[in-house]
Amino acid sequence: MSGPQRTLRRAPRGPDAAAGPRRRHRRRRRTAAVVALAAALWVAVLSLQAALDDFPRGALLLLCGALVAAGAWEGVLRRGWGRAAGLAVAGVALGGGVLLLVDEGYLRTLLLLGLGAVVWHAAARSAFRPDVELPAAPRPRRPVVVVNPRSGDGRAARTGLAAAARERGIEVRELRPDEDLAAIVRGAVDAGADAVGMAGGDGSQAVVAALAADAGLPYACIPAGTRNHFAVDLGVDRSDVVGALDALLDGREKVVDLAEVNGRVFVNNVSLGVYAEAVQQDGYRAAKLRTLLDTVPRALGTSGGSRELTWTTPGGRTMRGAAVILVGNNQYRLGGAAGAGTRPAVDQGLLGITVVDPPDRRAQPRRRPWRQWETGEFRVEAPLPVPVGIDGEAAVLDPPVTFRVRPAALRVRLAPHHPGASPSAIEPVGALAALRALARIAAGGDPRQLPPRVPPPARQPG
Template sequence: MGPFRPGAAGWARLAVLALLASAAVALAAAGLRSVLWLLLGLAGLALAAAGVWWALAGTGPARAAGLLLAVAAPAAVLALYATAGMLGPALASLALWGAAVAAARIALTPGADPVAAEHGAVAARHPWILMNPRSGGGKVGRFHLEDRARAAGARVVLLGSGHQDVSALARQAVSDGADLLGVAGGDGTQALVAEVAARHRLPFLVIPAGTRNHFALDLGLDREDPAAALDALADGVELDVDLGFAAGRVFVNNASFGTYASVVASPAYRDDKVHTALRTLPGLLTGPDAPRLRMRADDARAEGLQALLVSNNPYRRAVDSPHPGRRERLDSGRLGVLGVRVENAAQAAGMARGPRAPGLLRLTAREVVVEADTDTVPVGIDGEHVVLPVPVVVRVEPGALRVRVPRHRPGVPVHRPVADWPQVARIAFGTAPHRNPH
């Protein structure tokens, strides 16, 4: 990371003051009993987590009981707080703690941390863009992307309703003299064209016309205005970003194994995601066909995993509510590995501990080998279901893809580190050394 941002000391002092105020409010309201109230709150969270497990892994009465517990446990804690006159102080203390964490993360934020280093780009003379009119509920038509791309000098090919070989279309475009390949569509389509662009070292243009557009999000593109990505044709810069490969199949975001991959494999998933997930999860989590994966990542090993997500560069954290699924960088040359192993409600309750939960595995690696007790495993590669023979070798190729993006992008993510309180204190009191860039 780079040096601390200007004003970091002020944010660090604010974080320390807010943290002390949070504790002071609790102590003023309940004295040493505040520790008991804190433990009660944590117990409520643990019971809620156990209820969520039963709701996901059970059926019939067990699922209903789990839903009831997930709602009743925190409600009961709030009721006890209110009866004892602790609800107001508890909410105030929680708000101050949240402010302390937010200020600490700002203080620890480096002065500059782009998703990848930018460098100049020569305008393409023969850009080629593949567009899927059905992606994102018809964004290609709604934002007039075809007309705008043609006006910018690009050759546009529209995907038809039947099955078409996307990779073959991109390879033909290269044979016809295209010097830039672009996609207006979902992440799965983008990955197929990105592979061709990387193989020929051609710049790749992302137009966020899909439903989720996670890759575009991490590139800082405006997902609410897909046409803005076309500005890169006239005034763009390039980023050298990494590509992931799962058994030779490229992915720009992630490859998922286990429960999520099995849910995606269901033919009903596309039409009714929530109902399909709720219907299939019990058998996938606890049934005889529940996946049990083995994983080797560099020097680390794990067994009995129910779910495994391998991402092209690490995600910030397992759960990042302000920016779910965001990656700090796209050029670290590392895979992110997130594994889950939960066997019962007690272990599910332990997940309330967050990143330190015993059932949660998080690490980074250059290569991951996934094994199972079956000859093949279902894999979700950028949300597309495939079946691959085991073992599946997942690797990252650093700087494989030249991504052309607009010079001015509204959503370049800012890295907010996890609060490191000893470091925050050192910044606050002027004893922290500046960190060297990377």
């Protein structure tokens, strides 16, 4: 039975072939920067006009917004009557805000402001989209890709990934129910595979990446999972599942870090606290929001497990309790016009620590409800086994929970037509810095991130 014909995407060859796409990318980036600056100016002027013409309505809207946020937050933290009261305050404030928007002219202004913000975000995202030139790597003689057909609600099957891999001459090994992924990869390596790819979710990517690193083989991340966080931060275009296979053919190569928790490798992050306790619940997959709401008061209560976590700040101060502790394989960026929730780099040789403090009305308010720092090792103590989420998978670890980074542990191959770096790789931190960078791009400049580390020349198999 013949299937639909597919056009294979091949990497451009030679400097002349690559120069054209790069020139087009620079033109698109410059145009996007101009559009983003124009949208930012539009929003600023319109906001000033609305504030002057409609005072005090704008101030009242801000008050309603603050009450909605505060009421919703109390509704999350509490149970019973406390939750009902918080949600009632949020509902009344939301209704008051809607009444303030009844005036058609003011509503039109807000819609125009929203449109300007959307255009700014989209254009800035395009302007800061990276395009990294990585060195070419020798073509593997026997590449193998392991496909999890169930991952991402069957994304591999929907895209015809296995057939496309075979057409390219890539050996396909399918992960069936109850099969051991690690055993499949080890079998492929023992049979002579000299490059390994994984088409699946982040949990599967961690298993294959660890085995590839131990074997000294290049690895390719095929984004066939649900969210594909690791693929995005590596610089894989997660919308191009089939095209990612080209990494195993004419791919470019760089080296990135891996991280470990109690000896288990992870590629993205490990969470402790509220989220980690929620994913342990039987009903989490079926009702995520309800499970999280039920978990928050228990986890942050006086007897909750999150209160028992003990950790040390960079200054050596011992702290107890946290709403969330997130330990990343490199640091995550929180906030920004583009790349929020991603890592600007995965090759800095450091763990990224993010701690969200539990709510405490006695504590002095801070500009941000979280603190971040970087370190090579991190340790969390607890009196009992600790629930954790490792790359989104539930687990329970015996204390102490010890983290360490493995710098430059993994050789990663990327398709030549993919970005080659994280969406936040060249995005500045802060709105003013972003505006200055956009102005430089619009004027013909090009803010560059530090070049990614590249592996030493690979030896050709004899």
